[in-house]
Amino acid sequence: MSDLLERLRSRGWRLTAQRRVVAEVLDGDHVHLTADEVHARAVSRLPEISRATVYNTLGELVVLGEVLEVSTDGRAKRYDPNAHHSHQHLICSRCGTIRDVHPFGDPLSALPDAERFGFAVSGAEITYRGLCPDCLSGN
Template sequence: MSDLLGRLRERGWRMTAQRRVVAEVLDGDHVHLTADEVLARATARLPEVSRATVYNTLGELVALGEVVEVTTDGRAKRYDPNAHRPHQHLVCSGCGKIRDVHPEGDPLAALPASERFGYSVSAAEVTYRGLCPDCAAAGAA
């Protein structure tokens, strides 16, 4: 579980009803929603939440480092609340579903010194691609 709400409480983040519902929608494992999906789920819970509030709250959560923006294949930005545990993403090439994965080993170690070209490498982003079970089954049908 991402425990986004707990982290925000610890930071003393001002929790209005609108901001709280956005955080609640994002909280969880394997959550990678677009801003429009966050808006739809938030308004289902709290109809008076506005588009501007959702977008502003997402921007603030990203700026705080509590949510990470994820973009794959030019699709809409998605928001990942799993900001504090290192992980990579597994993306379905068919439907775009994203899952968090935690492979063993250090992805930085996979880049040999001869391929670093003098860079001081501090992070690596690895994205695994394939078909989810639903898309694979639809293709076989």
Template structure:
């Protein structure tokens, strides 16, 4: 599980019922939900949560650095609660499913100095693409 709820508690984040349900919906491994998916799951748990509250809460969590936005191939932005655990993403080219992956090696070390063009490189985002078992031809 991601430790999103624990991180928010340690920060002293004001935990209203509506904000809490948004954080609970996001908490977990391999969670990459769109804002509409967060809204649907949150309202299933707490019907009075509003679209504005969900969107505002997601924006605040991103601004705090507790959740990252993941965008692939022009699809809807997704929200990843594993903001403090280095990882890459494996994306299904068919259905858009996203999984967190932790390959060995350092992608920064794989970029030769001649390809850095004087940049001081501080990070790398690697996206692996393929077909998940449900989309792959039988």
């Protein structure tokens, strides 16, 4: 389980009922929901929550650095609560499912000095692509 709710409480972020529900929907391992998916799940917990509130809350969480916005191949943005845990992403090329992965080694060391072109490289994002088990089996 991610520690999103705990992080937000420790920051003193005002957890209104709407904000709490959005955070609860996002909390967990391998959660990469679109804003519409967050809204649909939030409505099942708090029927009066508006789409605008969900979008605004997601935007605030991204600005706070508590949620990552993940964009893949022109698909809808997805929101990842594991912003404070080093990881990469494994994405299904067909259905768009995203899983967090934790490969060994330092991706920064894989970039040779000659390929840095004088940049002071501070981070690397690696995305692995393939077909998930459901898409492989034709489901």
